[in-house]
Amino acid sequence: MKKYSILFMAIATMLFISCSKDDNDYEDGTWSTVEIAFDVTKPPMTIKLSNSTADLYIHTQWGDGSSSENIYEHTYTTAGRYNIVVKARNMKVFNIHYNYSSIHFKDCPDLIHNNITLDGTTDNSLTVPKVVKFENCPKLTTILLELQKVTNLEIENCPKLETLDCSVHQLQSLNLDCPALTKLDCSMGPLEELNLKNFPLLESLNCSYNQLKNIDLKNNDKLKEVDCSWNQFSNITFKGLDKLKDINCSNNQLTTLNVEDCYELKELNCKFNKLTELDLSDNTKLYSFICLDNPIQTIWVWEGFRSIDVEWSIPYYGAEYKVKQ
Structure with a gap:
């Protein structure tokens, strides 16, 4: 029986939103390029591309020497690694729900939103994701790669x-230049190094459940919430x-x-650490504070503090x- 691994329907969906198809010169600057690598281990395998509008014009190189225009399906009869190159005009949204080896968004002038998620299947005819790169996407505002176990992430010239x-990644380090970034979730992975100096507008950070020992936040004065729990910090500042409202630094070695x-x-949640003293005298708006499972002896508070007013x-x-004088 012929085996179908449908990348862009049951096993995968690629969603393109486009505005026109009146020019098939796909080498000009209005076309977006997406390069996808994957392994076929159990042929035959059929790749199906599904677009959301009938007006979308795409040119596809299927990686086995064949190419097509406005054809959304291709069958591979030989096992091996294949590199698909898709070119689409005015591609604003790109969603993928399948397994791949690598994906490269290259020169996507209109791309605004991206979402890549696992398909939820156990089909071992496809490889798991490894490498993701975004390059020259001047309008891109959102990248969603949760659950992808990415080992290498590159983002270049994506100023918005x-x-x-x-x-849920496999990144050892994260060092990107994203000057407009306001929200970063890099939780649940083996991160040992996190460089935040190029995120001056960052407001929300979740780096919990990693292997971090140090973090420098001095260039991130727009931060409002930080979750750095379940790491290996011994000290943190x-x-x-002065805009920070919510901190979770529990389950470290502080x-x-x-x-x-x-x-x-x-x-402020700092439970399960090694704190013996904590100065909260500047934190007069602190209502919820959890520091259980610390050998804490002294908590410095502000003049007029009453324990009955807080939780x-x-x-x-x-x-x-003790009141800080």
Whole structure:
């Protein structure tokens, strides 16, 4: 029986949103290029591309020496690695729900939104994702790569990128230049290095469940929420981040935690650490505070502090409130 691994229907869906098909010169600057590599291990395998509008014009090189125009299906009869090159005019949205080896968004002048997710199948005729690259996508604002287990992520010349979600990954380090980025989720992976200096507008950071030991936030004064729980931090400073409202730094190895000048801080979770002292005297808006399972002895508070006005969970024995003079 012929085996179908449908990349862009049951096993996968590629969604193109386009505006015209009146020019088939796909080498001019209005065309987007997407290069996809995948392995066929159990032929025959049929690739089906499904577009969302009848007006979309695409040119496809299927990687086995054949090419087509406005043809959305191709069957591979020989096992091996294939590289598909798709060119589409005015491609604004690109969604993929299938397994691949690598994907390269190259010179996509109109691409605004991208979403790549696993298909949820156990079909082993396709490889798992490894390498993702975005290059020269001047209008791209959103990249969603959650659950992709990406090992290598490159983003070049995407000046309007605001949201990046690469959670559940295999990245060892993340060092990107995304000056407009406001939301980053790189949680749940083996990250040992995270460079945030090129994200001056970052407001939301989730780097939980990694292997991080150090993090530098001094260039990220727009931050409003940070989740850096379940890492290997021994000390961390949020000093001067006066827009920060929510911090979760629980389940680390913290012996020092600096939240000076965090005047808007409302929620702080630092449970399961090694803190013996904590200065909260600048955090007069702090309502929810959890520091259970710390050997904490002294908590410095502000003049007029009353424990009945807040929801603070502290160790039952040993912790003492002191007013900072």
